Amino acid sequence: MFAPGFPEKKNRKEHTVTTLENLTEHLVLERSAQDLLFREARTANAFTDEPVTDEQVQAIYDLVKWAPTSFNQQPLRVKLIRSEGARARLVEHMWDNNKQKTASAPLVAVLAADDDFHENLPTQFPFFPEAKDAFFGDPTVRAESATLNTALQVAYFILGVRAAGLAAGPMSGFDAEKVAAEFFPGGKHRALVVVNIGRPGENAWWGRLPRLEYDEVFSTE
Ligand SMILES: Cc1cc2nc3c(=O)[nH]c(=O)nc-3n(C[C@H](O)[C@H](O)[C@H](O)COP(=O)(O)O)c2cc1C
Numbered sequence: 001m002f003a004p005g006f007p008e009k010k011n012r013k014e015h016t017v018t019t020l021e022n023l024t025e026h027l028v029l030e031r032s033a034q035d036l037l038f039r040e041a042r043t044a045n046a047f048t049d050e051p052v053t054d055e056q057v058q059a060i061y062d063l064v065k066w067a068p069t070s071f072n073q074q075p076l077r078v079k080l081i082r083s084e085g086a087r088a089r090l091v092e093h094m095w096d097n098n099k100q101k102t103a104s105a106p107l108v109a110v111l112a113a114d115d116d117f118h119e120n121l122p123t124q125f126p127f128f129p130e131a132k133d134a135f136f137g138d139p140t141v142r143a144e145s146a147t148l149n150t151a152l153q154v155a156y157f158i159l160g161v162r163a164a165g166l167a168a169g170p171m172s173g174f175d176a177e178k179v180a181a182e183f184f185p186g187g188k189h190r191a192l193v194v195v196n197i198g199r200p201g202e203n204a205w206w207g208r209l210p211r212l213e214y215d216e217v218f219s220t221e
Contacts, residue, residue: 014207037162042205044167045101047198052107054080056164057197064160069153071131072124075117075146076153079183081108089182094194095173105169105196110179111157112189113150115143147192154193161197167204169196 019039027034035041057080069075081087090110091103102108118136122129136142154170161168171194179191 015210017208017211036165037159041162042167042200042208044169044196044198044200044204045206046201046204047101047105047167047169047196048201050106050199052166052197056166057107057109060157060160060164063163064153064156067153067156069149070145071121071135073117073121073136073145073149074124074153075114075150076157077112077114077184077189078157079110079112081110081183086183090174090179090194093175093178093182094171098171098173098194101169101196102171102194106198107196109157109195109197110183110191111150111154111193111195112180112184112191113143113146114189115139115146116188117146117149118142143190147190150192154195158195161195166197167200170194171196 024031024034029037061078065074081090087103087108090108091099094102118132121132121136125131136145158168158170172192174191174194176191179194180189184191
């Protein structure tokens with residue numbers, strides 16, 4: 001499938017990304033945990049054959065489920081791709097530059113937004129069950145909210161994968177409509193991100209890319 005203008009790996013140069021050591025003392029999370037989750041964690045493009053177990057995935061969810069969503073709406077739905085047939089159906093819809101890694105990762109997860117998340121609000125937001133219709137009766141409002149909150153949950157999931165000592169390779173380069181139709185039939189889900197999961201293999205990543213500086217991101221009024 002068409003991947004718009006992706007450069008070859010060899011064209012990607014190494015950048016220096018630094019940590020401002022004088023600031024780490026302001027964080028309470030242990031240094032090793034900071035590194036595991038952020039500084040040393042990378043987006044893996046190649047993996048070893050070591051399997052990722054259901055228990056590991058359950059442990060990841062059991063951690064990241066505590067992270068917040070608006071109205072506690074929790075719209076994330078996940079399809080774990082374990083069978084060869086499902087893997088082949090998924091790879092077919094990935095952009096070309098993503099096919100190989102999706103074909104070879106020990107585990108692949110399709111992360112989708114459930115546009116009918118509001119059905120769960122009476123149990124998940126029990127002190128205000130009317131929110132289901134009062135706030136989320138309109139499908140357009142619901143979809144916008146599901147997109148935002150699923151994206152948050154995708155991020156929590158990636159950090160959960162890292163907390164399990166595994167590497168995540170998130171990808172949005174795929175035919176989202178076809179992936180949703182394959183793995184979430186019924187038309188109520190949108191596939192947002194596919195995540196390869198496993199231990200990083202040989203040449204798992206390219207050089208670190210730069211990061212914006214604080215002053216480029218933050219301003220104060
Ligand atoms: C939501 C999302 C979608 C991404 N989609 C792709 C993709 O389709 N293909 C790809 O090769 N990398 C993809 N990436 C990887 C990013 O380019 C990578 O995470 C980023 O450059 C940081 O790399 P690092 O973790 O190694 O520092 C995606 C990352 C995220 C978070």
